Amino acid sequence: MADAFKNLINPALVRACGEHLQRRWRDFDRRGFERLALRGLADLEMKARAMQIADALEATLPEDFDRAAGLIESALAPAATGDSLDFRSTETGLAGWIGWPLGEFLARRGQAEPERGLRALHALTQRFTGEFAIRPYLVNHFDLTLRTLSGWTGDRSAHVRRLVSEGSRPRLPWGLQIKALITDPTPTLPLLRALQDDGSEYVRRSVANHLNDIAKDHPGVVADWLETHLPDATPERRALLKHASRTLVKKGDGRVLAAWGLGAPFRGEATLAITPRRVAVGGAVALQLTLVSTSAKPQLLAIDYVVHHVKANGSTSPKVFKGWQLTLAPRETRALAKTHSLKPITTRVYYPGEHRVDVQANGKVVASASFVLRR
Structure with missing residues (x-):
């Protein structure tokens, strides 16, 4: 040790x-x-x-x-x-x-x-x-x-x-x-x-x-x-x-x-899937994001995700996590994946409940989903 x-x-x-x-x-x-x-x-x-x-x-x-x-x-x-x-x-x-x-x-x-x-x-x-x-x-x-x-x-x-x-x-x-x-x-x-x-x-x-x-x-x-x-x-x-x-x-x-050239809003459709739907503290969830461009031009995108952590009193507190920075080609469909850990850390206490996840592209929310955290 x-x-x-x-x-x-x-x-x-x-x-x-x-x-x-x-x-x-x-x-x-x-x-x-x-x-x-x-x-x-x-x-x-x-x-x-x-x-x-x-x-x-x-x-x-x-x-x-x-x-x-x-x-x-x-x-x-x-x-x-x-x-x-x-x-x-x-x-x-x-x-x-x-x-x-x-x-x-x-x-x-x-x-x-x-x-x-x-x-x-x-x-x-x-x-x-x-x-x-x-x-x-x-x-x-x-x-x-x-x-x-x-x-x-x-x-x-x-x-x-x-x-x-x-x-x-x-x-x-x-x-x-x-x-x-x-x-x-x-x-x-x-x-x-x-x-x-x-x-x-x-x-x-x-x-x-x-x-x-x-x-x-x-x-x-x-x-x-x-x-x-x-x-x-x-x-x-x-x-x-x-x-x-x-x-x-x-x-x-x-x-x-x-x-940084990231000010334009995302033009297209975004969907977020989270698995598993229910997870225990100490586990992890998989975030699967699909982007479909409807633009005739390339799009430079900074994509982050926000986890709304449940607090002891039942309210939520948002925390932004780094996602991806990419150029999406005209009419391109892009699949992105990331694993989000729920292992306890000294700076955060996890409480059970439904945790919403928002995906933001160039600062604007484009997709949302949720998972349920249990003890």
């Missing part, structure tokens, strides 16, 4: 951290640090482990933040040179998952000296990532942090350039939400413009995810972006913008579909 993800933060990592810090500062209380960091560690989940180690760092590193940040910087392994990170601490210094508690320390203690804290995060993100640790700086020192990020858009390290986009995402998963940017995303748009044609796919992928975050609250901003930046785009930029459009394409946003 695979080792639990939380065990990426483990006693060996704590001891390596203590060893490297003591190498840089002879008087570092390594024994006290390890005692505090390791207490009950095995019983803690991953985030709680990182926070406990950060507590131990706060208790044992110097009170002077500039000195403490300098010790952390001196204990780091050499900076990563490519797009990938090694995620391992070695005899050369600290890197990988120990960066989470190190970043948490810099986030906590650096608010009183934000310029020094941001400089330390510039170093840390080249060994792990500073995307979580930089978010309190955006909350508490918004203008300073944005100016700093703007200066980093031309940094030679792809990891620093990625931090510009990833660290300022309004809704970063696992990260503190930046409510000011959820309300108004325009302050980060110059950063994204500077990075959308970056030479690193690693950076461009982050820009796409940032734009997709914005799409959840301000679809018009992303539609404007596509109308401005999609014409004459390079293949690399088109790939970025396609990934950035994924939420709005699923939602059938008219302007976004039109930007």
Whole structure:
């Protein structure tokens, strides 16, 4: 059985951290640090482990933040040179998952000296990532942090350039939400413009995810972006913008579909069959869609399906799933098939009842059917 993800933060990592810090500062209380960091560690989940180690760092590193940040910087392994990170601490210094508690320390203690804290995060993100640790700086020192990020858009390290986009995402998963940017995303748009044609796919992928975050609250901003930046785009930029459009394409946003040439309504007939008609939780249903074109011209279609999941109170909640993107020839009949799993997952509880499935082509429902879910 695979080792639990939380065990990426483990006693060996704590001891390596203590060893490297003591190498840089002879008087570092390594024994006290390890005692505090390791207490009950095995019983803690991953985030709680990182926070406990950060507590131990706060208790044992110097009170002077500039000195403490300098010790952390001196204990780091050499900076990563490519797009990938090694995620391992070695005899050369600290890197990988120990960066989470190190970043948490810099986030906590650096608010009183934000310029020094941001400089330390510039170093840390080249060994792990500073995307979580930089978010309190955006909350508490918004203008300073944005100016700093703007200066980093031309940094030679792809990891620093990625931090510009990833660290300022309004809704970063696992990260503190930046409510000011959820309300108004325009302050980060110059950063994204500077990075959308970056030479690193690693950076461009982050820009796409940032734009997709914005799409959840301000679809018009992303539609404007596509109308401005999609014409004459390079293949690399088109790939970025396609990934950035994924939420709005699923939602059938008219302007976004039109930007991708998917705005025209489907001309033809569609039928959906679902088998089996009754299925238990943990099973699967087969979706069989037949499209019959009545158009004399080819049709570019983005086809998704919406499952209306039954909730505990008997109402339903729609969830869009990716289907197909295709060109339907004039008068063509096309059969499409997909299996939809009903295995329990951590983010969804299944309840018995009739589940309607709608198929939408270019954002408009063209066929529907249903199945009955039982325990």
